[in-house]
Amino acid sequence: TCEQAEANEYDLLVIGGGSGGLACAKEAAQFGRKVAVLDYVEPSPQGTKWGLGGTCVNVGCIPKKLMHQAALLGSALKDAQHYGWNIAQPVHHTWSLMAQAVQNYVKSLNWGHRVQLQDKKVKYFNMKGSFSDPYTIRGLTKAGKETVVTAENIVIATGGRPKYPTHIAGALEYGITSDDLFWLKKSPGKTLVVGASYVSLECAGFLTGIGLDTTVMMRSIPLRGFDQQMASLVTEHMESYGTKFLKRCFPTKVEKLESNRLQVTWKNTDLGTEETDSFDTVMWAVGRAPDTEALNLEAVGVKTNSETGKIVVDASEATSVPHIYAIGDITEGRPELTPTAIAAGKLLAQRLFGQSSELMDYDNVPTTVFTPLEYGCVGLSEEMADLGALQFHLIQLHALSLNVLRKDLYVMYCFQVVCLREREQRILGLHFIGPNAGEVIQGFALGIKCGATYPQLMKTIGIHPTCAEEITKLHITKRSGLDATVTGC
Amino acid sequence: SCPYSCYCLHEAAKYEKKVMVLDFVTPTPLGNSWGLGGTCVNVGCIPKKLMHQAALLGQALEDSRKFGWQFTEEVKHNWMTMTESVQNYIGSLNWGYRVALREKKVTYENAYGEFVGPHTVKATNKRGVEKLYTAERFLIATGERPRYLGIPGDKEYCISSDDLFSLPYCPGKTLVVGASYVALECAGFLAGLGLDVTVMVRSILLRGFDQDIANKIGEYMEGHGINFIREFVPIKVEQIEEGTPGRLKVIAKSTKGNQIIEGEYNTVLLAIGRDSCTRKIGLDKVGVQINEKTGKIPVNDEEQTNVPYIYAVGDILQDKLELTPVAIQAGRLLVQRLYAGATSKCDYVNVPTTVFTPLEYGACGYSEETAVEKFGEENIEVYHSHFWPLEWTVPSRDNNKCYAKIICNIQDNERVIGFHVLGPNAGEVTQGFAAAIKCGMTKEQLDSTIGIHPVCAEVCV
Numbered sequence: 001t002c003e004q005a006e007a008n009e010y011d012l013l014v015i016g017g018g019s020g021g022l023a024c025a026k027e028a029a030q031f032g033r034k035v036a037v038l039d040y041v042e043p044s045p046q047g048t049k050w051g052l053g054g055t056c057v058n059v060g061c062i063p064k065k066l067m068h069q070a071a072l073l074g075s076a077l078k079d080a081q082h083y084g085w086n087i088a089q090p091v092h093h094t095w096s097l098m099a100q101a102v103q104n105y106v107k108s109l110n111w112g113h114r115v116q117l118q119d120k121k122v123k124y125f126n127m128k129g130s131f132s133d134p135y136t137i138r139g140l141t142k143a144g145k146e147t148v149v150t151a152e153n154i155v156i157a158t159g160g161r162p163k164y165p166t167h168i169a170g171a172l173e174y175g176i177t178s179d180d181l182f183w184l185k186k187s188p189g190k191t192l193v194v195g196a197s198y199v200s201l202e203c204a205g206f207l208t209g210i211g212l213d214t215t216v217m218m219r220s221i222p223l224r225g226f227d228q229q230m231a232s233l234v235t236e237h238m239e240s241y242g243t244k245f246l247k248r249c250f251p252t253k254v255e256k257l258e259s260n261r262l263q264v265t266w267k268n269t270d271l272g273t274e275e276t277d278s279f280d281t282v283m284w285a286v287g288r289a290p291d292t293e294a295l296n297l298e299a300v301g302v303k304t305n306s307e308t309g310k311i312v313v314d315a316s317e318a319t320s321v322p323h324i325y326a327i328g329d330i331t332e333g334r335p336e337l338t339p340t341a342i343a344a345g346k347l348l349a350q351r352l353f354g355q356s357s358e359l360m361d362y363d364n365v366p367t368t369v370f371t372p373l374e375y376g377c378v379g380l381s382e383e384m385a386d387l388g389a390l391q392f393h394l395i396q397l398h399a400l401s402l403n404v405l406r407k408d409l410y411v412m413y414c415f416q417v418v419c420l421r422e423r424e425q426r427i428l429g430l431h432f433i434g435p436n437a438g439e440v441i442q443g444f445a446l447g448i449k450c451g452a453t454y455p456q457l458m459k460t461i462g463i464h465p466t467c468a469e470e471i472t473k474l475h476i477t478k479r480s481g482l483d484a485t486v487t488g489c
Numbered sequence: 490s491c492p493y494s495c496y497c498l499h500e501a502a503k504y505e506k507k508v509m510v511l512d513f514v515t516p517t518p519l520g521n522s523w524g525l526g527g528t529c530v531n532v533g534c535i536p537k538k539l540m541h542q543a544a545l546l547g548q549a550l551e552d553s554r555k556f557g558w559q560f561t562e563e564v565k566h567n568w569m570t571m572t573e574s575v576q577n578y579i580g581s582l583n584w585g586y587r588v589a590l591r592e593k594k595v596t597y598e599n600a601y602g603e604f605v606g607p608h609t610v611k612a613t614n615k616r617g618v619e620k621l622y623t624a625e626r627f628l629i630a631t632g633e634r635p636r637y638l639g640i641p642g643d644k645e646y647c648i649s650s651d652d653l654f655s656l657p658y659c660p661g662k663t664l665v666v667g668a669s670y671v672a673l674e675c676a677g678f679l680a681g682l683g684l685d686v687t688v689m690v691r692s693i694l695l696r697g698f699d700q701d702i703a704n705k706i707g708e709y710m711e712g713h714g715i716n717f718i719r720e721f722v723p724i725k726v727e728q729i730e731e732g733t734p735g736r737l738k739v740i741a742k743s744t745k746g747n748q749i750i751e752g753e754y755n756t757v758l759l760a761i762g763r764d765s766c767t768r769k770i771g772l773d774k775v776g777v778q779i780n781e782k783t784g785k786i787p788v789n790d791e792e793q794t795n796v797p798y799i800y801a802v803g804d805i806l807q808d809k810l811e812l813t814p815v816a817i818q819a820g821r822l823l824v825q826r827l828y829a830g831a832t833s834k835c836d837y838v839n840v841p842t843t844v845f846t847p848l849e850y851g852a853c854g855y856s857e858e859t860a861v862e863k864f865g866e867e868n869i870e871v872y873h874s875h876f877w878p879l880e881w882t883v884p885s886r887d888n889n890k891c892y893a894k895i896i897c898n899i900q901d902n903e904r905v906i907g908f909h910v911l912g913p914n915a916g917e918v919t920q921g922f923a924a925a926i927k928c929g930m931t932k933e934q935l936d937s938t939i940g941i942h943p944v945c946a947e948v949c950v
Contacts, residue, residue: 084571098557442946443921468920
């Protein structure tokens with residue numbers, strides 16, 4: 001239906017209907033304010049687009065975790081036989097069945113978000129917004145129809161999109177990104193994932209798990225910014241799990257073959273050679289760029305970081321322009337996580353309309369990487385503690401005893417605690433590699449928020465038998481040089 | 490997962506004390522026995538969790554079809570394959586402990602120990618050979634064994650958890666008698682493996698646990714095909730036919746009147762409670778007091794009995810929790826106090842636990858009832874939420890069955906005094922929250938903690 005081009009006065013206009021944007025809008029509406037949300041998805045270079053909800057719901061956390069689950073279930077099928085379940089071979093996986101189920105669920109979430117906005121009386125515009133002046137947004141629909149919207153306060157929450165390495169010939173024409181992967185109708189087949197981010201490793205992980213020939217190409221270190229010892233345990237496991245790694249390599253060109261396969265040429269920096277191979281799919285996971293281009297920030301003077309392009313904000317999420325705020329992946333120096341965006345959005349709404357003065361606490365935010373062997377962490381890594389010149393203990397436990405009934409599987413898990421050396425031994429960081437890492441770490445993140453110390457941790461009795469209880473057996477410091485491997489009890 | 494005795498002994502041996510351990514398993518009425526390691530390793534936590542896992546994998550198989558995995562429609566479970574795997578693993582643990590004791594130079598005797606006089610025990614091995622040993626100090630850690638009903642046919646025809654995990658044939662159609670976590674965990678995994686399971690309950694489920702959650706667990710199990718017969722107790726078990734399994738007739742009487750019912754089952758599993766192994770170890774000869782009614786041993790906060798040189802840990806302690814990690818912790822700290830000059834005592838407060846029923850339940854701190862009783866309803870605030878794990882959305886199952894509940898003390902800065910979660914991986918979720926409760930977490934701190942997305946545990950913050 002045609003919408004009347006009318007200028008509306010809103011108390012709050014949110015640009016971007018993702019995790020942060022929707023949380024902020026809904027919270028503001030609770031205070032009886034007039035709120036509107038603009039959401040628009042520019043199709044990917046391959047033409048993929050999706051509904052309301054942002055990255056997390058459509059092309060991030062949700063479909064990622066579901067496909068990761070599909071891969072884990074593949075492992076479960078193998079385990080099951082050792083536990084007495086008779087499953088006739090062969091077992092195989094059909095991409096389209098999984099993709100359809102996942103896509104249907106995501107669509108139900110899109111629908112759910114629209115209903116929620118309606119229930120909370122938040123006005124929703126499926127339009128691409130750009131600034132005309134600090135209080136005015138020009139919204140453009142897909143069909144090119146324009147609507148002008150004005151608001152007292154504006155929150156920018158447009159998030160980010162995957163980067164393309166456009167300097168590589170063929171990258172844009174023939175490669176896909178995470179924006180496309182979860183919406184593929186047909187199996188990606190033999191896949192090359194380029195990148196060393198968690199996006200790269202998580203995707204490569206589940207593709208391997210569902211039986212696809214998968215290779216990861218990394219220029220240098222995996223999971224930059226994460227604890228490097230943990231990162232290498234993650235990649236080592238992936239290798240034993242069947243993912244191929246091309247380490248210290250970078251692609252130089254991508255060409256299409258007659259067979260419709262893609263021929264990738266790359267440089268191996270260790271050997272100084274050039275190599276090629278063909279793949280059905282090439283997926284770029286080389287980082288994400290903030291989605292600010294269409295916003296016309298220059299017109300209002302919202303400052304961005306010259307290096308990253310992200311919007312600079314202060315502790316109250318305010319930009320350089322009064323009444324304009326920013327939250328979520330688009331902001332400089334903040335974790336790119338759904339829960340922090342949601343919390344920041346809610347707190348911002350509470351400060352704007354609810355007489356609260358509580359600022360968002362970005363310290364000790366827990367997170368989990370959903371690789372085949374999951375990695376959950378909160379607080380400082382070993383490297384970060386080093387940089388802080390803190391005198392710390394690094395206490396570790398490696399246990400080789402995960403899947404006890406499967407002799408063919410050599411899975412390890414690992415706990416690492418970083419704590420201050422001084423008397424109290426406050427815990428600075430906690431790391432866990434193993435199954436259900438997110439479930440394990442969540443409660444400990446809370447403990448860290450309460451200022452947990454190492455002695456308090458040791459006073460806590462374990463729950464038996466779980467993986468998490470191993471934390472109560474952490475005694476060996478890295479400093480001691482003793483072997484921290486436990487051969488399963 | 491070493492047994493508590495192992496930890497104690499490792500600790501003591503570390504301080505170069507001469508240590509000996511006597512371990513002996515009196516066979517079950519049906520003749521079953523096992524190796525070194527105690528209940529947890531042989532007939533408790535370990536085989537229980539593995540069989541629970543087998544049942545979960547059965548569910549995973551069904552889910553996997555919705556995630557695109559394709560295989561034959563008919564999938565059957567083979568009890569023998571599973572039990573053999575489990576028993577092999579337990580055997581490796583038994584072996585591991587023997588090796589560990591040897592390495593730490595702890596003398597081990599597979600003999601039944603009983604006190605015969607001050608500082609003296611008699612050890613009798615299975616061939617009846619007796620030896621006497623003296624020691625400066627003694628630690629009693631004999632644990633418990635399943636109780637029988639005391640009705641005709643119970644010891645002849647019924648099994649207990651002591652027999653279940655090594656049963657050399659599939660139990661078939663099973664009646665589980667009892668409402669303890671042992672009863673519900675076993676009924677849960679037996680049903681998950683495809684067996685026809687009925688649970689006969691005298692009164693309430695999971696006595697001592699939060700009843701709101703206990704009922705949700707029962708509802709979930711009923712919704713998944715487990716039959717419950719409430720307010721009945723068996724009065725007689727008869728054998729209809731011998732076999733592996735055979736056929737048994739169970740006659741039961743209502744607790745509320747005179748109604749009598751009959752049922753036929755292949756196996757009857759008794760899980761009505763456990764009794765301490767303290768009555769036949771000569772405690773009277775050395776004057777160790779026990780609670781005559783329960784058989785449990787009262788100790789002070791340093792695990793010392795009324796006889797100064799005799800200590801006790803584990804399931805036999807009065808008013809303490811029957812959990813492996815508690816026993817381990819108590820044992821380890823005891824030895825450190827005795828031989829290493831340490832002063833730390835075992836902290837029995839806010840010990841977390843998990844019930845591994847089909848829908849798992851993790852808890853730490855007060856149940857809602859005990860919180861109301863202790864603090865008064867007006868002084869506590871209960872925050873709760875149902876949730877649907879993301880992994881269950883695609884297979885479209887069990888929406889709104891999972892549940893999390895936090896109980897706060899309003900008068901103490903809304904300190905969290907009870908944590909309850911009902912859902913998958915409840916143990917993994919609860920462990921960290923238990924650490925936080927130990928740090929005295931408040932509702933405000935809970936609210937300010939960021940969730941990890943997308944996981945079940947984030948519903949709690």
